[in-house]
Amino acid sequence: MPRLHRSLLCTGIATAGLSLSLASHAEGLSQIATFEVHHNLTAELDPETTVTAAEIITASADGTLLIYTDSPAERLGFIDITDPAAPTAGGSLALEGEPTSVSVSADTALVGVNTSSSYTSPSGFLGVVDLSSRQLNAQCDLGGQPDSVAISPDGSLLAVAIENERDEDHNDGELPQLPAGDLVMFDLAADGTPTNCEAPRHIDLTGLAEVAGDDPEPEFVDINDAGQVAVTLQENNHIVIVDGTSGDITDHFSAGSVDLEQVPTEKGSLTANGQLNGLAREPDAVGWLDNQRLVTANEGDYQGGSRGFTIFSTDGSVIWDSGNTLEQFALEYGAYPAGRAGKKGAEPEGIEIWKERELILVGLERAASVAVYRDMGTNQAPQFMQWLSTGVGPEGLLAIPQRDLFVVAAEEDDPEAGLRSTVNIYQWQQTPPAAEIIGADDNGEEIGFGALSGLSVDSNGQALLVSDSVYPEARLYQLELSSMPARIRDVTPVSDADGPARDLDLEGIAPAAGGAWLVSEGNPEQGRANQVLGVDADGNITERFTLPEVVAERMTRFGFEGIAALPGTDQGGERLAVIFQRALEGEEGRARLGLLDPTSGDWQFLSVALSDPLSPVGGWVGFSEITPLPDGRLALLERDNQVGERAALKRVVTISLEDATPVGPESTPPLLETRELVDLLPAMAESQGVIVDKPEAMSVDGDTLVVITDNDGVDDSIARTRVLRIPLPEA
Template structure:
């Protein structure tokens, strides 16, 4: 795949830095940019809002309100939503913060201190909703409503399921849909059910006082218990009771809804069940899960689907290996082509690690400490050295031979890719090894780096560049997917106008890879200038703004970065054709 690359600022000979030599301005002097031949669009940074808070999810998810030209960003730990004035996109300015704690809900409960804000969505008339988890995350959470077009005043709240992780508003504005992840307690003492709440919203913002708890309906997974669960949907790990002590509904307690997308008619939602490597289908009118299907696995032994599996081989070596990758997507989006809906997933991967239970292990540790070994007849058994598969993290919950004596198939976590699916679960496109190939060429010695520090191959053994955030947008009549790489940093842009022939367009990263923040912490240096110089670390929420709603009258992309605590606005610029 021919490409051209804007040169990366040279990395220091070692990761340790001379901090006094760093530029004083926020972010890199010039972003990393990598274009495919014939690229139609690229991204140019316009302006950044910086909290100065490092690695505390101070900027995690963003939602845009076109009428007021405001961007609303989630500060998770503070349980706040910040309202940013982006009428001047080069200088995002905070207007106010919406505090969700202390808000009284329709059922009489009050959002407590210690609650966590996870997601925000805004309706065209300015009615905004925030998904808020309880201070005890296994307890039911809240959907808090506020006035996004005014002064941010809280308008009320309703109770939803345990750990509401993501919220969206249906295209017709009539409902909010909340993915209640239902994660276990950190010590794995309690495991609540995962669920999806469907909340009927008032038609007019001023009628929000009419919202009652009875307007909340919750879709559960009880119909999929036991043998009713389709093949390939992963239910695994210890069987831990819910808060009442009940051990019924094991499947429902194990499934953890992560992210939601809704069809253009506002009738159906598709929800990622990340750890289960599956998609749930929800009928919004009935608030009922009608189907669950497995996403299967990517075969990394097939040409074009290779990975760099080792962080100790000293080279960016993207190759085929006898391993399969569980897609395990975080973000999901949807769009229509000639009347057919397609689903787009960012295949991040995630392991369950609660209490004493740790799902993942390095390949070389299989056969030790009570774990079954790699089967003697597996092609992987000859590749257990650190430079081969030895250091690759795989799941211990999948791949065992039927008798449980050994692992006949190794499954890594995440596809290191993004995929396009039909709503029947047919895979029509996967980006394969593109992300690692592109970042190897564009980033050089920062290939597969982590987000908190810069280092060569630091993530090759564990999910690589780690695609997480995703959004879709239309530019000049073509549809593009914008995929954020949580660890490597930056945004991948693909033309997905034709789902079965999606193609790479550009990669842009507003990060200075010569700056390693963790090294600065180790050296005891002032973190402020270092964080400013580093730019955007850990892109999480990606939001597209069409030209007709944008303050620049050009398409714009907003990216919230949870590690650097920054939100950057990008101009989606059309590339001149020669």
């Protein structure tokens, strides 16, 4: 579990026993492009209001065309990746129902389509789509609601899992809820079209599982080289092996359960000190490693979630189980969905097997990530290789071996917020980029982090970070910036007289003798005041300052966002400069800069001009951080609240206090104009991922400007935390 804690000011770096994440790999996957799938919407649909999604994804035989299911729009979408680094919209095909899964054989896409009128009257068809014309040429009745489809490696068989899913609002979601699901098999011609469209083989799966055996709900299917179909019955916690040609059930077994230690179990927590026993695996996706071994992503369902993945033999023996390692990697990479800690954690859902490179790729729905492992062979534990950040809600994983590509379809789409469903494209390369930041102590054990909101680097090069109110416990992190990736080496809780402080929203940090200065953003709606806090080396709060009432009563919820310690002058001692995020009531177009004398507690004020929004959808612009520059100016992070293609303003500006005359709280403060120092958008776009909303923390390390992004604790946001290192421009 994370170590809490050593002193904030401890020094010395140990190199023994460091995390595997600090090791570099000669080969791996690099993200080369992101495609926002709203670009495939037809002209009559407004992309700013229409929900769309890429869920399950496949590719044409030559790997130049991606085909994905779009459930909200009831369409099949197409993306041209002739140049994988520059994907283009390929249009879409309207279907008469909700597509749930798709696979390709020859020049034919076979898609499961749900047309159910209710949970008790499930129905659906197999759509046969000609990829040359991109037209629906045939429909094969399935007799129920399809979930997953899979084609055998030789292209002769198609398996369809008919789930007939349960109503989670009925009887608290408990099974049984008939009608039962089954497995449907089709024979395929050389062109990929079904030869038994009118009479597919239905394989009864009832009476097998110990859990609700009369109501099997098949979830996912995969077929191996021998024509064996692996079927997961997720809610039944069972796996069935079927001979795809004869329809005979050759093996079936319970997926079993696991006991977990050192995992977060309290909502909002990043502390891996929980224990969970007897968790049913309840597997979702399944993939064949070879004809004797299969691997499952154990998402869990109504009985919880075992938070890992498992390699089984065909007789049901567990060859290897990941245990708590996915949870710990999610913590280490700052991708842990703490809001889900009390439920299913990182929630592994997808599996893809890239046999040519001996890779197991595990999609983590709630962590917005994919864990990459190398299959080391029979009876061997797989080797962790990489952690990939994806779009939000990775659902479909696809290896395209003939082009050395890997693709992830991420389904979450929120047009109003600008967070769009994406398809991320990765390429196998000799020198993939390393992670930019991890959390690992000197023994190599994970330290969970996220929602990083303030950074300070002192004159000795010691860096400290804070995270915001996404987590109930206020935290300070010790950051080693000199390593690649940057490494969080220790964590210290902020404490008051009653123990760990829990009513803070830390947004900024500045060095202080023997400790640090912090700012906590207030929220009038929650009765929380904006505060400047002094803490000692152990994180204990020693001083508190709030705003004068005449200013505090005009505050909105966009309050304190950064703090900088200014050196003393002949006229007085140290001052603390506190930047507000947005305008006070009645002061539109500007944000306050408060100057606090920590000796007397007196405040003075200036105002700083805010830019107008540049995004075509508007939004707002505010400041996120303040830090001193070596020449005496102050640098401010200025950003809009837009994400992805809507993002238009993410930059660093400067102000000078040299000729400024601050005033007291009763007066109107003079206005300071800003000058642009750095446009951050080019650096933020270099990763080829979605441009995130919040460059949030900033400081100067020698001749380098360091900017760190805030991932909102992986709450419907991109999980990746960026660390931008930008040579400090000259004045």
